[in-house]
Amino acid sequence: MRAGQSTRRVSTDLVGIAVILAAAGIGFLLFPDNLALLTRIIALALLVLSLDLVTGYCGIATLGHAALYGAGSYAAGVAAAHFAISDPLLMTLAGITAGAAAGLVCGLVILRATGLPQLVLSIATVYLFHELANKLSSWTGGSDGLSGISPSPLLGLFAFDLWGRTAFGFGVALLLVVFVLLRILARSPFGMLCRGIKEDPLRIRSMGASPYRALAKMYVISGAVAGAGGALNAISTQVVGLDSLSFTLSAEALVMLVLGGTGSLYGALTGTVLFMLFADFVSAASPFHWLTMVGALLVAIVLFAPKGLYGSISDYLARRRGTA
Amino acid sequence: MQSALSVAVDALAYGMVLFVISIGLSVTMGLMRVVNLAHGAFAMIGGYIASYATQMLGIGYAAAILLAVFGTIAIAIPIERLLYRRIYGAPELTQVLMTIGITFMIIGIANYVFGPTLKTIPLPGELRGALDLGFRSIATHRIFAILCGLAVAALLWFLIEKTAFGIKLRASVDNASMAAALGVRTEIIYAASFAVAVGLAALGGVVGAELLPVEPYYALRYMVTFLVVVSVGGAGSIPGALVACLLLGSIDTAGRYWLPEFGEFFFYLSVIVIICLFPRGLLGRRA
Numbered sequence: 001m002r003a004g005q006s007t008r009r010v011s012t013d014l015v016g017i018a019v020i021l022a023a024a025g026i027g028f029l030l031f032p033d034n035l036a037l038l039t040r041i042i043a044l045a046l047l048v049l050s051l052d053l054v055t056g057y058c059g060i061a062t063l064g065h066a067a068l069y070g071a072g073s074y075a076a077g078v079a080a081a082h083f084a085i086s087d088p089l090l091m092t093l094a095g096i097t098a099g100a101a102a103g104l105v106c107g108l109v110i111l112r113a114t115g116l117p118q119l120v121l122s123i124a125t126v127y128l129f130h131e132l133a134n135k136l137s138s139w140t141g142g143s144d145g146l147s148g149i150s151p152s153p154l155l156g157l158f159a160f161d162l163w164g165r166t167a168f169g170f171g172v173a174l175l176l177v178v179f180v181l182l183r184i185l186a187r188s189p190f191g192m193l194c195r196g197i198k199e200d201p202l203r204i205r206s207m208g209a210s211p212y213r214a215l216a217k218m219y220v221i222s223g224a225v226a227g228a229g230g231a232l233n234a235i236s237t238q239v240v241g242l243d244s245l246s247f248t249l250s251a252e253a254l255v256m257l258v259l260g261g262t263g264s265l266y267g268a269l270t271g272t273v274l275f276m277l278f279a280d281f282v283s284a285a286s287p288f289h290w291l292t293m294v295g296a297l298l299v300a301i302v303l304f305a306p307k308g309l310y311g312s313i314s315d316y317l318a319r320r321r322g323t324a
Numbered sequence: 325m326q327s328a329l330s331v332a333v334d335a336l337a338y339g340m341v342l343f344v345i346s347i348g349l350s351v352t353m354g355l356m357r358v359v360n361l362a363h364g365a366f367a368m369i370g371g372y373i374a375s376y377a378t379q380m381l382g383i384g385y386a387a388a389i390l391l392a393v394f395g396t397i398a399i400a401i402p403i404e405r406l407l408y409r410r411i412y413g414a415p416e417l418t419q420v421l422m423t424i425g426i427t428f429m430i431i432g433i434a435n436y437v438f439g440p441t442l443k444t445i446p447l448p449g450e451l452r453g454a455l456d457l458g459f460r461s462i463a464t465h466r467i468f469a470i471l472c473g474l475a476v477a478a479l480l481w482f483l484i485e486k487t488a489f490g491i492k493l494r495a496s497v498d499n500a501s502m503a504a505a506l507g508v509r510t511e512i513i514y515a516a517s518f519a520v521a522v523g524l525a526a527l528g529g530v531v532g533a534e535l536l537p538v539e540p541y542y543a544l545r546y547m548v549t550f551l552v553v554v555s556v557g558g559a560g561s562i563p564g565a566l567v568a569c570l571l572l573g574s575i576d577t578a579g580r581y582w583l584p585e586f587g588e589f590f591f592y593l594s595v596i597v598i599i600c601l602f603p604r605g606l607l608g609r610r611a
Contacts, residue, residue: 055417061415061416061417061420063420109596109600112599112600112603113599113600113603114603115416116353116359116416116551116554116555116559117555117599117603117604117605119359119416119420119551119555120551120552120555120556120595120599121595121596121599121600123548123551123552124552124592124595124596124599125592125596127548127588127592128589128592128593128596131586131587131588131589131592132589134587135585135586135587135589247548248544251424254420254421255421255424258417258421262417289432289436290432291428291429291431291432291435292428292429292431292432292433292436293432294425294428295424295425295426295427295428295429295430295431295432296425296429297425298421298422298424298425298428299407299422299425299426299429301421302410302411302418302421302422302425303407303410306418
């Protein structure tokens with residue numbers, strides 16, 4: 001029984017990998033001139049996956065998750081611009097490390113409270129990071145943004161070209177690695193512990209586990225994932241702006257997550273892709289109509305599809321399979 | 325130190341405007357347990373109505389304030405009936421999403437109807453000048469804002485502590501189902517306090533327009549500030565909200581005058597410190 005379950009899980013993982021690769025291939029064929037958009041979608045997908053780890057799996061409502069993404073982005077950028085570390089893999093490592101460190105700091109602060117104070121703490125942390133980055137302008141470039149990032153060829157073989165093919169390929173590879181690791185994490189005892197904390201923290205505590213420590217650990221992991229996304233953004237666009245540390249980005253990431261559905265990696269990916277493609281088409285026409293539409297979309301999701309698009313569809317399929 | 329007194333007056337005026345707007349949010353949050361991120365949007369609607377009334381219709385300042393308050397309530401009640409009703413008692417994430425959605429829609433519509441420019445509400449002559457104290461002068465409008473804040477605090481205190489409505493309100497805050505069992509129509513209490521909260525937001529939006537200028541992104545820009553005030557003061561506590569507004573108003577204003585290059589760094593740092601020390605807010609009650 002256990003063996004059968006695990007082979008089935010591995011096969012769903014393989015399906016997931018195949019779907020990501022197929023989506024990347026289709027994107028490459030459909031938008032050969034706009035690979036930068038696809039790479040940005042991948043970077044944000046990493047942010048949304050990371051948000052899903054704390055919001056979907058642990059039940060922490062946060063409006064400050066861009067702090068972790070921006071920390072990774074700035075760390076990768078500063079490493080390249082000030083320390084001449086231009087190897088993209090090392091830059092990514094810098095981003096992951098900084099993201100994890102930021103995750104530790106934010107986690108320790110945010111987990112001090114629950115409910116509304118927790119939400120306010122998350123908002124305060126992202127603003128604090130934003131103001132700090134603005135103040136340290138000799139390191140971060142302040143409101144002008146950090147430029148002068150020129151990554152050297154990937155593995156010494158693939159130069160980052162004008163069309164963004166290398167960045168796109170690197171992004172897809174990074175996303176696949178993160179996806180597989182997170183699938184393993186989600187079904188590990190630690191992942192189950194976090195889900196348990198979301199359901200009933202009191203019971204977990206009486207079982208002898210410390211919710212605070214487990215959630216802080218999850219925040220560090222989440223920070224590493226968001227940092228990887230931030231680093232990818234720094235490598236592909238070669239500039240880091242203050243918007244990567246903004247409240248708006250945090251709120252948008254939450255919208256993407258909820259659009260797809262919380263508590264599922266596929267939901268996070270679906271939500272990001274749909275939101276970004278929709279945003280690209282509509283916001284080109286009018287940024288303000290775009291805002292009205294996002295608002296209406298959010299209200300509609302809360303009222304009619306509280307589990308998100310992916311969650312609602314997979315529920316529907318599961319029910320059909322159950323009755324058949 | 326030209327500024328010690330003027331910083332203090334500005335801080336007091338700013339704190340009072342914050343208080344008028346966010347006290348309604350604090351009461352509804354303590355009462356209905358709804359994280360209402362759209363509260364700032366109602367203040368913005370009030371500002372827009374007053375600006376339209378004074379600029380386009382040529383109505384006086386006092387009448388414009390009344391129009392703004394009741395107009396905003398008229399807009400907010402259907403929204404409460406249709407949308408807020410469904411998120412009472414829902415998890416925070418759901419409430420955040422719904423109310424952010426409402427905020428986005430209001431911003432988009434405000435920009436479509438009124439355009440992206442800054443709207444002004446011309447002050448009447450009596451409020452435009454400065455009051456001469458002999459050694460220094462203070463802008464009359466600042467004094468007006470401070471007086472408004474004090475009046476709102478006193479009236480709310482009277483309403484909540486001394487009237488039958490206040491008793492029912494406090495009973496519903498403490499234990500809604502028990503209050504309902506004793507014959508309090510909690511739905512009506514909810515609707516009435518929501519209306520009062522929105523009306524106060526609109527009042528604050530108009531009176532504070534000099535300090536918090538009215539433009540489409542108002543709702544998003546100050547949403548965080550209002551939420552912070554409520555959470556620092558403790559949801560549902562009027563003295564708590566007053567203390568939080570004065571404290572945060574002073575920190576923010578002093579920071580702007582003396583350390584402008586740090587932006588809002590110290591404001592948010594103090595918010596984090598206060599909430600870590602007092603997770604239920606300065607004067608919040610134990611749940």
